[in-house]
Structure formats: C-alpha cells, structure tokens
Amino acid sequence: MKIDGFYNNKKSNSITLFILTLCFMLCCKLSYSQSSLNSNSELSERIYTIWDNEPAPNRGGDFSITKARGYPYDEDWELHSYPIGNGYMGANIFGRTDVERIQLTEKTLANEGLYGIGGLTSFAEINLDFNHENPTNYSRSININEALAYVNYSHEGVTYTREYFMSYPDNVMAIKLSANKKRKISFTLKPEIPYLRDSSQKNTRTGVMKVENDLITISGFIEHFSVNYEGQIKVINTGGALTATQNGDKSEITVTNADSVVLLVTAGTNYELSEDLFLEEVHNKKLDKNSYPHEKVSDLMQAATEKGYEKLKQLHLEDYQSLFSRVKLQFNTAIPTKPTKLLLTEYQADASHHYLEELMFHYGRYLLISTSRAGTLPCGLQGVWSQYEVTPFTGGFWHNINIQMNYWGALNSNLAETFTPYIEFFDAYRPKANRLATTYLKEHHPDALAKDSLDNGWTIGTGTTPYKIVGPGGHSGPGTGALTTKMFWDYYEFTRDTTFLKETGFPAILGMSQFLSKTLVPVNDSLLLVKPSASPEQKHNGDNYITAGTTFDQELVWENHNDLLKAYKILDIQDDFKNTVEDELTKLDPIIIGKSGQIKEFREEEYYGEIGQKNHRHISHLCALYPGTLINESTPEWMEASVLTLDLRGNNTTGWAMAHRMNARARTKEGEKAHTVYSKFIKERTLPNLWTTHPPFQIDGNFGTMAGVAEMLLQSHEGYINVLPALPKAWDNGAYSGLVARGNFEISVVWKNGKATAIEILSRSGGLCKLKYKGISNKNVTSFDGQAVIFNKEKADLLSFETKKGERYYLKI
Template sequence: MVTKTKKMFKIIRIIVLISFLSFSKGVISQNNTSQLNATHRTYEIWDDQPAPNRGKDYSRIQARGYPTDSDWEAHSYPIGNGYMGANIFGRTDMERIQITDKTLTNGAPYGHGGLTNFGEVFLEFDHYEVKNYKRSLNLNEAILNVSYEYEGVKYTREYLANYPQNVIAIKLKASKKAKLSLTVSAVVPYLRSADAYNHSGETIENIAKYANTTAQDNLITFAGNVPSFSLNFEGQVKIINEGGKLIANNENGSNEIRIIDANSATILISTGTNYELNEDIFLQDSTELKLNSKIFPHKKVTEIIENASLLGYKKLKESHLKDYQNLFSRVNLEVSPSVPNIPTKTLVENYKQDASDIYLEELMFHFGRYLLIASSRKGTLPSTLQGVWSQYHVTPWSGGYWHNINVQMNYWGAFNTNLAETFTGYQEYFNAFTPKTYQHANTYIKKWHPSAFVDSEKGNGWAIGTGSNAYHVNGSSGHSGPGTGGFTTKLFWDRFEFTQDTTYLREQVYPALLGMSTFLSKTLLATEDGKLLVDRSASPEQRHNGVHYMTIGTTFDQGFVWETYNDLLKSAKILGTNDPFLEIVRNQIDKLDPIIIGESGQIKEYREEKKYGDIGDPKHRHISHLCGLYPGTLIDSKKPEWMEAASTVLDFRGNKTTGWAMAHRMNLRARTKEAEKAYEVYSEFLRERTLPNLWTVHPPFQIDGNLGTMAGVAEMLIQSHEGFIELLPALPKAWQTGSFDRLVARGNFEVSLRWKNSKISSVKILSKSGGKCSIKLPNTKGVQLKDRMGKQIVYKITDEDIIEFNTKKSGKYFITIK
C-alpha cells in the first residue's frame, strides 16, 4: 500500500512538473521571443602539429627589440592570468614553456625599464613519430590541451593560468600506468655571462641579469637580480607525481628533475619579484632606488606554490574555470553559419586567399576577449603593448604603455564587450603614477606657460606624455601634445557611462577630469578672433620636413580639450558639484573651435593646412584628428558635414598601415556607419596582419591590434554614444544573419539581439542600473515591448525611429518587430 502511494505521488509530481514546464515554455515563448537560445559555440585555436622551435635570431631588431623569435611569435599559444603569461609550444620531443612576468624588467631600450623574458621551462619527452596529435587552446575555458599517441600510449597535457591562486598549472597523464617519464628543467635566458648582447647602444650594465638555478627533491628554483633596477626575482617549478619516482640532478649545471614511470604528474609554476606598485616608484627618479634591494620574493613565491599544492590540480582547475568563465561566458556572438573543422593556421591561410568563410572574423572577436582577460586583471599591472607575453631580452618599444593611442586601444572593448573589470588593472596603475603627473604639470606650465603657473601642489592639474611603464611615466612628449591626457581620461568617463558606478565617478573619474581640465586650461592661448587654442600642440608622431611638427591648436589637442571639458561638466551635473573652476570650463568650451573642414573636404589635422596632405605624411599610421569621432563623441550624426569630412579623411588616409592603425580605422568606419568600409579594413587586417596563432602584428606582435579590432566588431553591432542605443549601425552584408548576447550599451544596459537577412527580429534588454532606455530602430511600426512577465510596456517615440521607456533595475525587456 505504501509502495503504491509513493508511486502515485511520483506520477502526480511528474504530471505537475510537465504542466509547469509546458506553462513556463509558453511564457518564455510569449515573453521572450527575442531569445533564440542559440547554443554557445566552443571556440578553439588548434593545430595538428606542434609549434616549431628554431630558436632566436640576434640579427633581426624589431621596434628596438631583440632577439627575434619567429616561431614564438607566430606559432606558440599564449595563456595568462594578468600577473604572468606563458607561451606553449606543445612539442613532443622537448616542450618549451616560455614565462613572462610583467614586473621583471631591465633598462632597455630607453633606460626607464622594459619587459624581459622571465624564464624558460622545458619538458623533455623524447617522443618522436607520434600519432593523432592535436594541440588546442580552448577559449571558453582558457585551457590549452596537447594530446597524441606514442608507442601505444595516449599522452595528454592540460595547461592553465589560474588567476585566483596566481599559478600556472600543468596536468600530464598517460593512458597506461607507469608510462609517464620525462625530464623537467628551467633556464633563465639572457644572463650577462652568455647572452648579454647589445644591439641598440645600451650599456651591458643596463641590460645585465644574473641568476642561479637549483633542483632539489621535487622543486626547481631559479632566482636572481637585475642590478640596474635593484630588482630581485624568483621562479619555482614544483612537480607532484602520482606513481613512479622523482630524481633531482644538478650535475654539470643541468638543474633538472627526472620523472620516472609515473601514472600522471602536476607541474606548478610561480614567479615573483620585489616590485610593488605604489606612488614612490614613480616619484623616485633614480632607477637603483625605486625598489628595496633587500627584499626578496622567495617567501611570497613559496607560499603560492605551497598553497597551490595543497589545493591540488582538480581544485585549481575548478577555481580557474569559475573565475574565468564568469567573465568570458557573458558574451556570445555568432555571425558565421558554421564552424570549419580545420586547423587555425589553415583557416588563416584560406582566408588570405578567399574571405568568403567568415568564421575567422567571429573567432578573432572571441580571441580578443580571451587575451584581455589573460593580460589584465585587478591587482596586476595593465595589459602592455605585448599584453603579458615577451620572450625578448629587449622587448619592442619596451613593452610599455603608450598613451597617444596604444594603451587606450587595449581597453576600448573592455566596456561594450562586458569586461569592465579588466580595466581595474589600469586604474590601479594610474592611481600609483598620478602624484608624479602633478609634478609634471607644475614643471610643464612653469616652463611653457609661466603666466598661468600656480605655486601649489595640484594647482596646475596633472600632465602625462606618451611613454610609460612599470617604473616611469613621462610628463610630455616631443611628438604628442597635451591632449594625450584627455585621451586617457576618456577611458575613465567611458567606464562610468557603461557601468553607471557613481562611487567610481565621484572617487576616480571626476578628480581625474578636474585635474586634466585644470592643466589643459592653462595651455590655451587666446587669439585675436576670440578662440582658445592649445599652445605647443602636436598631432601624434606626425613629421613635416623630417621633424616632428609642433604648432598651435591641432585638431587632436583641441578635440581632447573639448572631450575632457564636456565629460567634466556632465560628471559635475550628475554629482551635483558646483566647483568654481567649472565656470571657467563653461566659458572656454565654446571657444575651442575644434573641427575645421579644409579645401579637400577633409577635417583638417592642422589649422594652417588648406588641402589634405599639405602638412605631414598623408598616409600616416596615426589618424589622430579623427579621435573626436572615435573614441570621442565630438563628431557624430548630428553634424553630418563633419561625418562626411571624416569619411573623406579615411578615404585619403587609406588602409595600408600598421596593425593597430588598421584597428583604429575599423572603429572610425563603424562610427561613420560605413558598414562595408569597416568590414573591408577588418578583412584586410585579418589577411595582412594576422599570424597562424591569431596574434596580430604591427609588426612585430602587439596586442593592441587584437584588442582594437575586438572593439571594432562590437562597435559595428551596437553603439550608444549619442544618447541612445543604435542596433546594427554598421552591419556588413557578409554578416546578414547572426546574433549576440549581453553586449553592453552606455547606461549599463545589456543587449541581446537576433537578426536575419540584415533585419532585426528580436531584442532583449537587461537594465542593470534602471533608468530611461532609448533605442533607435530601423522601423518603429509594429514594435512590441514587454517585460519578463509578458506585460505590455508603454513607450513613446521621441523621433521617428527612437523608442523611449523607463526601466527598473534588473528589469528585463523584450522587443519584437513585425
């Protein structure tokens, strides 16, 4: 009787559950028709061969960097956790794992500090003539896999860079017991005694590095110092074997550990230096005194390794996936009808010949988000010019932060692709160097505008030049004007607009804007016709008659004074601030005259030019006078004559340029709503600047090209800088059917969209902060707006193609278009 009753209740529960699911399905179908629930794809970069490893070439100098390693650049696969990065070759004979730590530098190439290779870890398998080989980097998981068969045994490796525990973890397995045998060793490259080559005029002392490596029990330790920066460093490689035994060997300088007949093994790698990000590093001018030479990272590195060992690989993997997927899985974007089952290098090569298979265009977007997460996290230095990866003794352009476009480009896509947290690394870096920039402003104004100088600590605002790194920040540049600082504060305002974080606005954005506005106001020269023009102005890196051209009132500088003033006034209004200085800004902003159209129908780069190309290189990589179009908001659709003139400049400038410069052109074309031209430059970028491992080149490799085009894809699909959300503003014909989920619009709205035959079919809006939502649609007739419960929402049409409605925080809204 009891059994029958239990069965009856079980049947009733099943019936109720089915009824509930049917009802729920009906509600979802009725209220959420915008969601097609497309299965999120698994994105892989993969190859059926190991990466070649032919070594370094000291005869090739790239962007002042050396030695060149073409195989590292083009074929290795990168992993990273913000603190450190590793490049994996996936070899079966001698695996190479190249390690970078963003805090390890030497003096080259400018004497102020530049990235340098931290170490190389080798796994000697001696497996040749293997079968069924595959190496793959899974972007959904940020895990790199290597698998193959050798002498009847399947061998697998998993590599991950865990951010919460700050450790690189590798899991090695064999399909049969007692079949895992290899030798693990570590090397610190470019030591003074062997590899201290000098190719760019540096002194040997400036680039010298010393280190010792020892192997004991299950631990390899490599530690040393860089005298020119009083920099102490240490790396540890720990091996945890399951089955078999370990034998450490230090004879003849081998410093290795032999794994013999194990079932599986875990290898943990940790790095550290005595670098600590703080304002004293930037305030201290002497490189030798920036760090405390008596502090060693041994305790810190040891604790990291021990804690990771206690967790074990399984928990390390779980914490890694939880952390990483929280960021990466937020956004889905599909524009390709299918996923080709071919190695990535073949995909790239095929695209160069025939761009009709558009999957590479989709894959590159996701790879960009992967790289940003891997290279910039809270508590780490920002993503450098090379992200978090450098095999070089002297890294190209020092691997630093270049504020006349490159570092900004690294973060353009952080906000609209739902990765605002990655910007925290730069914000922390900015906060550390800011006290030095107030000193720079005092020096600059006292020298060039003495009548405007105020003798107080912050009375002249703050100033920044082009170059900076982990130890140094410039105050001015001979080839980029004062607008460089406004270029930087634009990032802070954008972060607020996308997140609506008023605490961040009050504590970070407003002070930065106020300080930069104060500085810029003192650089302005009043002209006889009532205009205010930046004195000592430059358009970044442009030359005329062989020298960097310095003048008055370039469009770049005038534009970023306007952007900074405009953002400051909007911030003050939101915060209810009534600073007396704001009245000066209000009086000055309309006298800037930032945009002038020349005789060729172009936006002038210089006030004194008449026809396009009169001054400077007409094909220059920088296109700085259009920064008011992107990333700025000065030029928009409300000024169609400016938009047309911007398009004219882009036509004149052309796309034959460096990788990052192509990325800027792509974003600019997206803003002018020239879909096919935006797509054209993206396609050219993929054909001409993309390597087999999907890193992109200036050349050489620079991460800004990857991250800049990632931002460009999002900008083609959604824009929100004109006070409303515009959907598919620059949709090319090649992407006629597709979808995206949870791209972010200003106002902190997460937007999901489906389109078919280039027409929007459904839209979902998640209002993260509440407030008014305005959306531009191609046709407002037949539009239905409902909330998550299926209730009809009243909206008004403010223009013929913009609907406006009020939202609640965390509210979901669904738009269907008949």
C-alpha cells in the same frame, strides 16, 4: 580537443536561424533570476578553439634580427606558440613532443630596456624533454571558452595528453601530464634562466637555480631597478620515480614511469606598485633591493599544492567563465574542422567564409581576460607575453593611442573588470603626473602656474612603463592625457558606478581639465589654442611637426571639458572652475573642414596632405569621431568630412592603425567599409596563432578589432542605443547576447537578412532607455512577464522608456 560544427549547409542555415529566433523569444517568457547572466543563453553554445595538427617549430631567438628595436627576434614564438595568461604571468606553449618549450613571462620583471625607462623581459624557459619523435594523431589547442590548452598525440602505442592553464585566483600555472596506460610518463624538466649578463654588460642580470626533492627554484637580480625575482617549479608525480639533479648551475628533475604528473609554476618579483615608485628619480632605488619575493612565491606554491590540480582547475574555470561566458556572438557560418593556421591561409586567399571574423572577436576577449585582472599591472603593448631580452617599444603602456586601444573593447564586450588594473595604476602614478604637469607648465606656460601645485592638474605623455611615466612633448601633444581620461568617463558611462565617478573618475577628469586649461593660448577673444601642439608621430620634412592647435589636441580638450561638465551635473558640484570650462569650451574650434573637404589635422593645412604624411598610420584628428563623441550624426558635415578623410588616409597601414580605422568606419555607419578594413586586417596583420602584428606582435590590434566588431553591432555614444548600426552584408544573419551599452544596459539581438527580429534589454542600473532602430516606434515593448511597457515615440526610429534595475525588456520586430 573538441571541434564541433554548428551550421552545415544553406538549408540548415535558415533552419538554425529560425531556431535561434524561436529560442530567443521563448526565453523571453522564462522566469527571470537576478543572478542569471543572459536569459537567452540557450541560443547556442559554441566551442571556440585555436588548434594545429603540428607542434610549433622552435628555432630560438636570433640576436641578429631586431624588431622595433627589440631583440632577439623569435619568429616561431611570435607566429606559432599558443599564449595563456592570468594577468600576473603569461606563458607561450609550443606543444612539442621532443622537448616541449614553455616560455614564461612575469609582468613586473623589467630591465633597462629601450630609452632607459624600463622594459619587459623574459622570465624563464621551462623545457620538458620527452624524446618522443614522430608522433601520430597529433593536435595542440586552446579552448577559448575555458582558457585551457591541450597537447594530444600517440607515440609507440600510447596516447599522451597534456593540459595547461594559468589560474588567476591562485596565481599559478598548472600542467597535467597523463597517458592512457599506466607507468608511461617519463621526462626530464630542464629550466633555463634567459639573458644572464654580468655587470660589464647592458641589462645586467644574475640568476641561479637550485633543486631540492621535487622543487626547482630559480632566483636572481636585475640591476637597473634593483629587481629581485624568483620562480618555483614543483613536480608532483603519481606513481613512478622522481630524481633531482644539481649539475653546476643547472637544476633538473627526471620523472620515470609515472602514471601521471602535475607541474605547478609560481613566479614573482619585489615590485610594489606605489606612488613612491614613480616619484623616486634614481632608477636603482625604485625598488628595495633588500626585499625578496621568496615568501610570496613560496606561499603561492604551498597553497596551490594543498588545493591540488582538480581544485585549482575548478576555481580557474569558475573565475574565467564568469567573465568569458557573459557574451555570445555568432554569425551564420559553420565552424570549420581545419587547423587555425589553414583557416587563415584560406581566408587570405578567399574571405567569403566569415567564421574567422567571429573567432577573432572571442579570441580578443580571451586575451584581455588573460592579460588584465585586478591586482595586476595593466595590459601593455604585448599583453603579458615577451620572449625578448629587450622588448619592442618596452612592451609598455603607450598613451598616444595604444594603451587606450587595449581597453576600447573592455566595456562594450562586458569585461569592465579588466579595466581595474589601469585604475589602480593611475592611482599610483597620479602624484608624479601632478609634478609633470607643473614641470611642463613651468617650461611652456609659466604665467599660468597656480599657487597650489595641485591646481596645475596632472598630465601624461606617451612612453610609460611599470617603472616610469613621462610628460607630453616631442611627437605627441598634451591631448594624450585627455585620450586617457576618456577611458575614465566611458567606464562610468558603461557601469554607472557613481562611487567610482566621485572618488576616481571626476578627480581624474577635473585634474586633466585644470592642466589643459593652462596650455590654452588666446589668439583673439573667441579662440583658444593648445600651444605647443603636435599630432601624434606626424613628421614634416623629416622632423616632428610642432605647431599650435592641432585637431588632436583641440578635440581632446573639448572631449575632456565636455565630460567634466557632465560629471559636474551628475555629482551636483558647483565651483568657479566649472565656469572657466564652460567658457573655454566655446572657444576651442576643434573641428575644421579644409579645401579638400577633409577634417584638417593642422589649422594651417588647407588641402589634404600639405603637412605630414598623407597615409600616416595615426588618424589622430579623427579621435573626436572615435573614441570621442564630438563628431556624430548631429554634425553631418563633419561626418561627411570624416568619411572623406578616411578615404584619403587609406587602409594600407600597421595593425593597430587598421583597428582604429575599423572603429571609425563603424562610427560613420559604413558597415561595408568597416568590414573591408577588418578583413584586410585579418589577411595582412594576423599571425597563424591569431596574435596580431604592428609589426612586430602588438596586442592592441587584437583588442582594437574586438572593439570594432562590437561597435559595428551596437553603439550608444549619441545619447541612445543604436542596434546594428554598421552591419555588413557578410554578417547578414546572426545573433549576439550580452554586449553592453552606455547606461549599463546589456543588449541581445537576433537578426535575419540584415534585419533585427528580436531585441532584449537588461537594465543593470535602471533609468531611461532610448533605443534606435528602423521603424522601432511601431513595435511593442514588453516586460519579462509579458506585460506591455509604456514608451515615448521620440521619432519613427527612436523610442524611450523608463526601466527598473535588474529587469528585462523585449521587442519582437
């Protein structure tokens, strides 16, 4: 394990920052290669590590404890285990030396779960009995730069090393056990199938294990959705002896006196993402119970075995680092040489050292790459990790903010590819979403039904799993669908992928506007209100508050309609519905200021807090501020009211809700307040393994604050690129490279004493670049070869210039 410092004292701080700036400017003169990710990659190379000097405790799950209706709760898994993942699978590593516990999750394995719509459930437990008591020089870690996990320790004069990774290219978990002396690797592999239940019990699950030579196969059936599952664990020893034992329904492999051992793990189910899966109403017919994953799992194992550990590792590193290495971000602070849990404890007592704030950003990118890759399901509430029999809130894809928050940071932190799973998921559930729209309109707006049901558009409600989607209603209004399509528009804005816009983005946004248009009820000639309408999860007098025209619904209809009109223009499409949208857009009256000076959550609200909970976790009426764009610097009264509303709402809330507040404060350009809520989030909602908690553990907090850090350093939603728009004093000196702005511009910045000293723009799609920073119009813009670039002075703090695809541009400030 490598833990290296970067800054050591105040003197070296200023020297290092000078070197950063000098390197940045020198890099401006370097020859440019189209394949290079960042011309200023020489800024520095920090190694980010999550580590501990003790194994994770392992007391197991407790069925007497439920969290968010999930069970059994396992505190040690949640707080102390270290996660690795590849989008398909996730594993939690405990790093123990007596009996190592590796808990395995496969994202498609589901039982009935909560609400009967399916829920993630643990796949297997992999136990390695080493019987090494009282180790010395112990450490366990995750190298975030490489997505490699380690366990290192000494026992009876021998130094032992374990290396773990989860490969996306080969969809396999690989573990290598080695020692500094020959013939010292001995252990017994003892897998377990968790939560077996007979047909008389809820969440019926069967399973068997068998061992043959060096391979243990686990397989079984979960009745509710007819899920067939299989996992394989292969033991490849160099030297020593291997003994396979079948003892009833238990399978074990014992390795004795080996020089080194590699374990390979593959897993899968008969799940197939398809339109039919969501259209099928009978739960146990959603999957073909006569389809088995054996061949798929065996092929993965054979391919991984043939490649061997070193080749698998090489491919893993090439794949992972091609994503992770795109962005560098560092504040002027040293990397402490203390266990991560101790850093957290010290930060909770004194938040004056800001390394943990930097580390959390990079950890979020690590987790997103680990949970969401093309060909896998999207990232749910718990990413790709669950030790539960019944996972809290199903571990699914909740559409009144949580799934969207999971992807808020994908685009600006240069990980657009991680959004692909949601696009694939949408393509599969879209036909069912069309039917849900018709069903909803039949109930609430039968007179608005179209002759062709496809013209009713589509909709989606909150509770969604890999097996079922639902329509809006109850505690959240139809705006959940438009909160979803915002992701599609942003994906286009950041990537400028016109093929995506034409084939997926435009049809999605159009269909949502078609549906939302039919939910609008005229109040008079100048006003249209969504009815029925609800602001997510707000209650009044103990019941869900259902009304007409909540700000949540009105603002998101506006956002979707506005995005649709922009798409119409880009694709040069004209039709009658465009005229309808243009007319409706003027009649939504989405933002209203109340008598307290607040953004109203409900139209009938006068003073803040008259309806609903004053300090509610959701700030749904501020979705037009973030992730929307309606509230911005061109609407100063609304911005002022948003600031007041955030002040009134407060920060004493759940994990993901703090993350939303952080992003909202970034949009109001209140860097200090954004930093305050981020610091509070780390202190109160971050666990020793740096997972974050609702509670219980929900990964949306990790991703929401990751997005918030990027949003504080770079914004582009107001028609221009705003550099360091919400920089707090805590981050007075620093640098980043590789963050992305709308228009598909990759931005790099160095700053000192709160002021930018150098800016680089890589134009990945060409087109007009508008750049905002104080006094920027008095500076010079140069190309990669040092030539002056002609630009327009829009304002003192705003300039614009035309760019060419693939070229870099520089400003020294």
